[in-house]
Amino acid sequence: MTVFGSLLSTFANLNRKNILELLNVTSSTMTDLAKKLEISNSEVSRHLSMLSEHGFVIKNARDNKYSISAFGRLSLTVVKPLDFIFSHKQFFENHIFTTLEEDFVKTLDSLSDSELIEGTGKVMMNIKQAFDETKERALIITDQMLPFGKEGISCKYLVTPEMVKYSENVPQTVKIEGAAFLNDLPLGLLILDNKKALVFFKNLNNEMDYNYCFIVEDERGLRWVSKIWEFYWKKAKKVL
Numbered sequence: 031m032t033v034f035g036s037l038l039s040t041f042a043n044l045n046r047k048n049i050l051e052l053l054n055v056t057s058s059t060m061t062d063l064a065k066k067l068e069i070s071n072s073e074v075s076r077h078l079s080m081l082s083e084h085g086f087v088i089k090n091a092r093d094n095k096y097s098i099s100a101f102g103r104l105s106l107t108v109v110k111p112l113d114f115i116f117s118h119k120q121f122f123e124n125h126i127f128t129t130l131e132e133d134f135v136k137t138l139d140s141l142s143d144s145e146l147i148e149g150t151g152k153v154m155m156n157i158k159q160a161f162d163e164t165k166e167r168a169l170i171i172t173d174q175m176l177p178f179g180k181e182g183i184s185c186k187y188l189v190t191p192e193m194v195k196y197s198e199n200v201p202q203t204v205k206i207e208g209a210a211f212l213n214d215l216p217l218g219l220l221i222l223d224n225k226k227a228l229v230f231f232k233n234l235n236n237e238m239d240y241n242y243c244f245i246v247e248d249e250r251g252l253r254w255v256s257k258i259w260e261f262y263w264k265k266a267k268k269v270l
Contacts (some may be wrong), residue, residue: 040084041109045069046077050106053087053098060096114139118146121242125231129216131261140254141229144244153243157220157228164222167207169259171219173238188212188259188266210266218243219255227255 041047048067052058058066064074078096081087086102089095098106115122115138127135147153161168164183171188186208187193193211218230218238227246233239246255 037105037109040081040086040105041113043077045073046081047113049074049077049081050086050098050102053096054103054106057090057095057097059094063096110142111136111139114142121146125233125239125242126236127216127231129214129232131216134216134254134258134261137254140250141244141246142251143248144229144246144251147243147245148241150241153240156243156245160220160222160226160228163226166223168223169219169221171215171217171259171262173215173218174240186263188215188263190215206270208268209270210263210268212262212266216262217258219259221252221255221259224252224256227252229255 040050045067049063052063052066060071060074060078063078064071067074078087078089081102082089082096085099086105087096088099090097127138147156161183167184167186169186169188173190173193175193181204184205184207187206188210190213191211215238217232218228218240220228222228225247229244229246230238230240230242244251246252
C-alpha cells in the first residue's frame, strides 16, 4: 500500500480518526480512549496498533499513554479539507472551482463550521434576513441583479462588466462605497458587517448557483472569505 493509500485507509475509519483527534488534544491511555469513544478496549487496541504501525501515534512505556506523533498531527491537518469535501460529496460533485485560486481551494475546509442551505426560497430568505441584520457595510460579489443592497448601508460591488446595465436599479439610498469589474467571477459572496457571510459556488455549467449557499459566521470561515474578497478586489478593474 502506498503512503497516500495508508493515509486514506487510516482516516476512512471513524474510530481511528476520532482517536487521533482526541490524542491531538491530550495524551491518553487505551482505557481512557475506550471510555470516551464508548467502544471496547480490544477495538481501541486494534486501532492503536495500526496507528502505531504507520507512525501516527507513539506509546509512552512509563505511563502506557498514547500521544499523537508529529506525522500524525500533520496528517490530521492535511486530511481535514478532504473530510469536509466528502461530507458534502453530492454538492461538490455538481459544482466547479476551476476559476477559484488554488490556495483557496486547498483551504475550502475553512467552511467546515458553516451551514449549507439548499433551495432557492431558503437562500433568498437568508439573503433578506442577512441584509435586515446588517447595520453598516456589505461587500458583494455577484453576476446577478438580486436584492443585494439596503438603504443606509455602505456597499462595495465586485461584478461582471455586463452588470453595468443594471446600475440604475440600485436604490439611490444605497451608499456605493466602490465598484469594480472582473470578467470571470470565481464565486458569489456577501460579507455583511464582517460578522456574517453567504458564499455561492458555480454549477457544472459555469453559472453561479443561487440554489445553494454556505452561511458563514465563525471566525475561521470569515477570515477565509475576507481573504477571497481582498484578493479579487485587488485584481479587479475599479470603476468607482
